[in-house]
Amino acid sequence: MGLRLPSKVLEHILSFIDSNEDRNSVSLVCKSWFETERKTRKRVFVGNCYAVSPAAVAKRFPGMRSLTLKGKPHFADYNLVPDGWGGYAWPWIEAMAAKCPSLEEIRLKRMVVTDECLEKIAASFKDFKVLVLTSCEGFSTDGIAAIAATCRNLRVLELRECIVEDLGGDWLSYFPETSTSLVSLDFSCLDSEVKISDLERLVSRSPNLKSLKLNPAVTLDGLVSLLRRAPQLTELGTGSFAAQLKPEAFSKLSEAFSNCKQLQSLSGLWDVLPEYLPALYSVCPGLTSLNLSYATVRMPDLVELLRRCSKLQKLWVMDLIEDKGLEAVASYCKELRELRVFPSAPDLDEANIPLTEQGLVFVSKGCRKLESVLYFCVQFTNAALLTIARKRPNLKCFRLCVIEPFAPDYKTNEPLDKGFKAIAEGCKDLRRLSVSGLLSDKAFKYIGKHAKKVRMLSIAFAGDSDLMLHHLLSGCESLKKLEIRDCPFGDTALLEHAAKLETMRSLWMSSCFVSFGACKLLSQKMPRLNVEVIDEHPPETRPESSPVERIYIYRTVAGPRMDTPEFVWTIHKNPEIGVSHLAIK
Amino acid sequence: MSPEEELQSNVSVASSSPTSNCISRNTLGGLKEHNYLGLSDCSSVGSSTLSPLAEDDKATISLKATELTLGLPGSQSPARDTELNLLSPVKLDEKPFFPLLPSKDEICSSSQKNNASGNKRGFSDTMDQFAEAKSSVYTEKNWMFPEAAATQSVTKKDVPQNIPKGQSSTTNNSSSPPAPKAQIVGWPPVRSYRKNTLATTCKNSDEVDGRPGFGALFVKVSMDGAPYLRKVDLRSYTNYGELSSALEKMFTTFTLGQCGSNGAAGKDMLSETKLKDLLNGKDYVLTYEDKDGDWMLVGDVPWEMFIDVCKKLKIMKGCDAIGLAAAPRAMEKSKMRA
Numbered sequence: 048m049g050l051r052l053p054s055k056v057l058e059h060i061l062s063f064i065d066s067n068e069d070r071n072s073v074s075l076v077c078k079s080w081f082e083t084e085r086k087t088r089k090r091v092f093v094g095n096c097y098a099v100s101p102a103a104v105a106k107r108f109p110g111m112r113s114l115t116l117k118g119k120p121h122f123a124d125y126n127l128v129p130d131g132w133g134g135y136a137w138p139w140i141e142a143m144a145a146k147c148p149s150l151e152e153i154r155l156k157r158m159v160v161t162d163e164c165l166e167k168i169a170a171s172f173k174d175f176k177v178l179v180l181t182s183c184e185g186f187s188t189d190g191i192a193a194i195a196a197t198c199r200n201l202r203v204l205e206l207r208e209c210i211v212e213d214l215g216g217d218w219l220s221y222f223p224e225t226s227t228s229l230v231s232l233d234f235s236c237l238d239s240e241v242k243i244s245d246l247e248r249l250v251s252r253s254p255n256l257k258s259l260k261l262n263p264a265v266t267l268d269g270l271v272s273l274l275r276r277a278p279q280l281t282e283l284g285t286g287s288f289a290a291q292l293k294p295e296a297f298s299k300l301s302e303a304f305s306n307c308k309q310l311q312s313l314s315g316l317w318d319v320l321p322e323y324l325p326a327l328y329s330v331c332p333g334l335t336s337l338n339l340s341y342a343t344v345r346m347p348d349l350v351e352l353l354r355r356c357s358k359l360q361k362l363w364v365m366d367l368i369e370d371k372g373l374e375a376v377a378s379y380c381k382e383l384r385e386l387r388v389f390p391s392a393p394d395l396d397e398a399n400i401p402l403t404e405q406g407l408v409f410v411s412k413g414c415r416k417l418e419s420v421l422y423f424c425v426q427f428t429n430a431a432l433l434t435i436a437r438k439r440p441n442l443k444c445f446r447l448c449v450i451e452p453f454a455p456d457y458k459t460n461e462p463l464d465k466g467f468k469a470i471a472e473g474c475k476d477l478r479r480l481s482v483s484g485l486l487s488d489k490a491f492k493y494i495g496k497h498a499k500k501v502r503m504l505s506i507a508f509a510g511d512s513d514l515m516l517h518h519l520l521s522g523c524e525s526l527k528k529l530e531i532r533d534c535p536f537g538d539t540a541l542l543e544h545a546a547k548l549e550t551m552r553s554l555w556m557s558s559c560f561v562s563f564g565a566c567k568l569l570s571q572k573m574p575r576l577n578v579e580v581i582d583e584h585p586p587e588t589r590p591e592s593s594p595v596e597r598i599y600i601y602r603t604v605a606g607p608r609m610d611t612p613e614f615v616w617t618i619h620k621n622p623e624i625g626v627s628h629l630a631i632k
Numbered sequence: 633m634s635p636e637e638e639l640q641s642n643v644s645v646a647s648s649s650p651t652s653n654c655i656s657r658n659t660l661g662g663l664k665e666h667n668y669l670g671l672s673d674c675s676s677v678g679s680s681t682l683s684p685l686a687e688d689d690k691a692t693i694s695l696k697a698t699e700l701t702l703g704l705p706g707s708q709s710p711a712r713d714t715e716l717n718l719l720s721p722v723k724l725d726e727k728p729f730f731p732l733l734p735s736k737d738e739i740c741s742s743s744q745k746n747n748a749s750g751n752k753r754g755f756s757d758t759m760d761q762f763a764e765a766k767s768s769v770y771t772e773k774n775w776m777f778p779e780a781a782a783t784q785s786v787t788k789k790d791v792p793q794n795i796p797k798g799q800s801s802t803t804n805n806s807s808s809p810p811a812p813k814a815q816i817v818g819w820p821p822v823r824s825y826r827k828n829t830l831a832t833t834c835k836n837s838d839e840v841d842g843r844p845g846f847g848a849l850f851v852k853v854s855m856d857g858a859p860y861l862r863k864v865d866l867r868s869y870t871n872y873g874e875l876s877s878a879l880e881k882m883f884t885t886f887t888l889g890q891c892g893s894n895g896a897a898g899k900d901m902l903s904e905t906k907l908k909d910l911l912n913g914k915d916y917v918l919t920y921e922d923k924d925g926d927w928m929l930v931g932d933v934p935w936e937m938f939i940d941v942c943k944k945l946k947i948m949k950g951c952d953a954i955g956l957a958a959a960p961r962a963m964e965k966s967k968m969r970a
Binding site for chain 2: 341
């Protein structure tokens with residue numbers, strides 16, 4: 048009776064649909080659409096590698112060309128997840144090698160990747176093209192060498208902020224002389240020196256090379272020689288600028304840069320001395336992205352550089368830029384979309400940098416296209432937040448880190464509730480929010496109520512009680528990832544809103560007051576959640592009412608994972624114990 | 633055998649039996665009879681042996697009335713105490729496990745002290761408690777379970793008074809360099825990659841504007857047979873013993889079941905002698921590469937000199953390290969220092 052689209056027609060239609068969210072919706076329509084969609088999906092994204100089994104994914108999407116996986120929780124970046132927690136890439140590589148040999152691209156974030164994995168990748172995927180590892184660990188330069196040596200058509204090899212066992216710079220020489228396909232190479236996180244002649248030859252024979260990010264071991268001379276061979280670069284991560292400034296070295300550098308007429312993105316600059324900055328002036332007018340966040344350059348040298356960057360869209364910088372510098376950015380960099388200001392001395396007590404909330408206010412007022420902010424600052428005010436919200440309702444990502452935990456508005460001594468209320472209410476498209484400073488439960492009432500599109504929320508040292516979590520879990524319709532540390536909420540809100548947790552990717556809670564008993568209850572009540580307790584000791588050695596140090600809860604169709612280390616306790620669902628005894632509310 | 637050790641052995645025995653308990657590992661045979669909620673069962677093995685801790689676990693939470701009480705009707709729902717005093721009266725053989733937040737009580741009471749507009753906390757009150765708890769517990773290590781707390785001094789430290797308060801500007805006592813703020817793990821949320829990189833570049837290049845480096849001195853630590861490296865901040869330790877403990881913890885997954893690894897009860901402290909035995913005597917030896925590129929046994933020189941010259945650390949198999957220095961000599965020197 049019903050009209051049925053021939054699958055060929057449906058396939059053709061689906062070829063126009065790229066977004067995985069849309070494809071997920073398509074696959075829910077009916078069985079035949081599910082089948083057609085799964086056979087035609089090329090890019091697969093798995094936000095939590097434990098949410099689904101590798102075999103299931105491989106089976107469902109046999110035509111996969113690109114796989115993106117994320118492993119550890121985000122707070123692993125800040126040392127809150129002990130080593131050995133998990134996030135192993137191997138089961139995925141193994142499964143894909145068996146079922147999806149036409150896989151070409153693998154992108155992994157916060158996962159443990161071993162040399163074995165890399166060798167397997169090299170050996171299994173004949174047309175492998177793209178490997179991007181972000182914040183990964185567990186492998187050595189030997190694994191990289193295997194990739195370089197074996198993947199004939201390798202286009203992209205990027206190691207972003209990985210912890211790599213560096214056995215030397217030989218890996219680079221494993222790129223065969225016949226390999227000419229390289230488009231992007233990023234080895235900035237490696238320590239060892241590579242042979243510059245090998246690198247020069249590689250660059251010379253790679254006409255498609257657009258992005259090159261060097262490690263600090265590459266000298267200025269090396270940089271100059273490479274730039275000469277690759278003037279077509281659009282993205283450059285420099286090596287070290289530590290050499291003594293000599294006039295002829297400087298002019299060679301300047302000249303090399305001025306020949307790179309297509310350069311749009313610049314990073315590295317680890318130890319750049321202010322005297323070298325003028326060598327960069329020629330590329331500034333074309334730059335859309337500038338990462339100075341490792342450059343210990345101060346004002347006014349920073350301004351001299353930045354005022355020439357009229358097309359800048361993305362700026363990462365340290366607080367050495369000061370309010371003054373941000374004022375300049377606000378007036379010169381009118382195209383700015385993303386600003387990140389990192390602390391130059393996060394652990395010291397010297398709060399002497401003149402960077403205050405005013406800097407961010409300047410930029411919010413002057414840069415109309417600003418939509419993404421990460422800002423570290425010692426203290427803040429509600430007034431500033433109100434201004435930012437008023438001026439920039441188009442903000443999509445707002446991460447404010449007030450470095451002093453519990454710091455109130457330093458002018459009025461009030462909590463920052465009003466300020467974050469304004470952000471949540473005013474910035475209707477806000478996708479990601481990180482809050483800090485002194486915040487009461489009220490702040491979370493506002494956030495819960497107004498932040499309808501927030502998908503990721505990070506909270507530390509905030510709130511007064513269970514109400515805080517209650518507000519968040521009963522509001523925040525789009526919430527997918529919630530990470531909380533050191534907040535005084537407990538079991539009630541968590542258990543009350545257990546169902547919400549299945550609509551989210553994950554919930555991380557550390558140093559809160561959630562009891563082990565509640566974890567058990569939650570796990571029993573929610574069959575499709577893995578409730579993992581991270582604790583050195585078996586949780587039963589303590590009373591069930593005692594708070595658990597760290598909990599990671601995530602939805603999954605793969606059941607409890609089998610690779611937990613000794614300090615991670617997955618709370619099993621016990622079929623004998625029903626939920627009839629529960630007395631919530 | 634102390635009750636705690638007995639408990640541990642119960643745990644390990646029971647782990648192989650497929651009991652119907654809710655935990656995926658190490659189930660306690662003795663807890664079979666508890667109701668599924670299992671709470672406030674003073675008769676349960678767990679709470680009786682650790683009763684001092686349980687009793688200390690009292691706190692009032694303002695929403696007590698609405699709080700889910702997990703327990704049989706009529707039984708007292710144990711309230712939780714998270715007072716930081718948990719640290720100080722703790723005996724060394726019991727591990728405090730949550731030296732965390734200032735207790736809610738303190739937060740509430742200090743906010744009542746201040747006037748009504750909003751939740752004004754006595755900023756230095758809360759920070760003091762943080763500092764006391766955290767300064768003895770948290771350092772920038774990867775493994776941060778509070779086991780370390782049991783082995784370090786547990787007395788309340790003098791908190792430097794130059795922590796900036798909410799309102800006043802940051803006026804530090806200028807003459808002496810301000811004591812470093814109590815470090816909270818993972819705060820501020822800056823990636824360790826960034827911290828390490830900044831620290832390294834500062835070490836390599838000259839001091840910026842005469843400011844000293846960022847206070848951290850990261851060196852890589854590798855271990856024979858381990859799949860990956862670590863980095864440690866040498867300045868976060870004050871002697872070889874601390875370094876040894878930290879390294880032992882970090883690499884404990886790779887060593888073959890030494891000293892009962894993390895099951896060891898607290899009183900079995902990671903003493904310097906024991907670790908020396910472990911690292912120097914039998915299986916593994918701790919070595920370092922100095923500024924001249926030579927590999928030396930760790931422990932040969934005074935600590936201050938060591939952190940100045942050490943570029944890299946490596947945990948080698950004992951047999952591989954024979955040529956480095958006569959082990960008895962190194963031990964002798966360390967004993968002299970201890």
